Amino acid sequence: MKRVLSERVRAARRLGPEVEALLMALSELALRGGKRLRPAFVAAGLRAADEGADLEPAVELGVALEFLHTYLLIHDDWMDGDALRRGGPTVHEILARSFRSRALGEKSAILAGDYAMGLSIELLAACARMHNDAIFGQELDVAGKEPDPEQVYALKTASYTVCGPLVIGALLGGARPSLIALLERFSLPAGIAFQLQDDLIGAFGKPEVTGKPRGADLCAGKHTLLVKLGLRMARGPSRARLTRVLGKSASRLEVERALAVLEESGARAAVESRIAELVQQARRVLRARGITAEGRTLLDGAVVALAERPS
Numbered sequence: 001m002k003r004v005l006s007e008r009v010r011a012a013r014r015l016g017p018e019v020e021a022l023l024m025a026l027s028e029l030a031l032r033g034g035k036r037l038r039p040a041f042v043a044a045g046l047r048a049a050d051e052g053a054d055l056e057p058a059v060e061l062g063v064a065l066e067f068l069h070t071y072l073l074i075h076d077d078w079m080d081g082d083a084l085r086r087g088g089p090t091v092h093e094i095l096a097r098s099f100r101s102r103a104l105g106e107k108s109a110i111l112a113g114d115y116a117m118g119l120s121i122e123l124l125a126a127c128a129r130m131h132n133d134a135i136f137g138q139e140l141d142v143a144g145k146e147p148d149p150e151q152v153y154a155l156k157t158a159s160y161t162v163c164g165p166l167v168i169g170a171l172l173g174g175a176r177p178s179l180i181a182l183l184e185r186f187s188l189p190a191g192i193a194f195q196l197q198d199d200l201i202g203a204f205g206k207p208e209v210t211g212k213p214r215g216a217d218l219c220a221g222k223h224t225l226l227v228k229l230g231l232r233m234a235r236g237p238s239r240a241r242l243t244r245v246l247g248k249s250a251s252r253l254e255v256e257r258a259l260a261v262l263e264e265s266g267a268r269a270a271v272e273s274r275i276a277e278l279v280q281q282a283r284r285v286l287r288a289r290g291i292t293a294e295g296r297t298l299l300d301g302a303v304v305a306l307a308e309r310p311s
Helices: 002-015 017-030 037-049 056-080 091-099 102-123 127-142 149-172 177-204 225-233 236-243 252-264 267-285 293-307
Strands: none
Touching: 002 017, 017 056, 017 091, 017 102, 037 056, 037 149, 037 177, 037 293, 056 091, 056 102, 056 149, 091 102, 127 149, 149 177, 149 225, 177 225, 177 252, 177 267, 177 293, 225 236, 225 252, 225 267, 236 252, 252 267, 267 293
């Protein structure tokens, strides 16, 4: 990924400082860190189909998926008005400072995201299905119609974080349709569990670890399952403390009080229970025949690790 971006930055310099700044901002985010889940799932899918397969062909596929992910992050951060990502400024913030113009920075960030998607397509045309599923999920998320959170997560997270990379890796290993079907069945509960745990981490995690302030989704007005359960389970003054923060600019103290409501109402415990249920669903799929022993071990460890990240 670093090699691809370095080559593109060098080539962009002849087009002028504006284009170079765009690619530098894209590179800064893409190389800043992240969990690199998608490349790992490509490798797991490959080994689920063929234990002796060479992992080298999975590397380029994994890079393509990371560019797809970067594209979605850049656009998502702009839509949500987020200033931080992975412990540093978001791309639209970097470019607003570079150009000393908020409007130009935001327009250029959209183009940076589009360029990341172009890189992904160059490396892997099969990203299209994952991309389109994620777009539908994002539209449900930003439309503000309070959709079923798990429906959104099935499109946005299960599709392009777990299912797509797994299936691509398995196809690379010559997988039969029956194995593809098993991996798709595994991916849905695993992906939803991952995103629910991400919601908990976003709400209760340590900012120095997450790179974002606690409760950022609350102030952004996101109707996660955690929030929906909190609104349903809290009563009286407690519910008022939650609604006072939801979708509004709030002080640190008000946010912490709202997070306490999510704890005390039982909403957090309910989400944790749902995560455990989804993990068990995913693990049951792995008992079926057709998955290699190494693939079963990798996927079992992956789903437990994804869903048990500390919040």
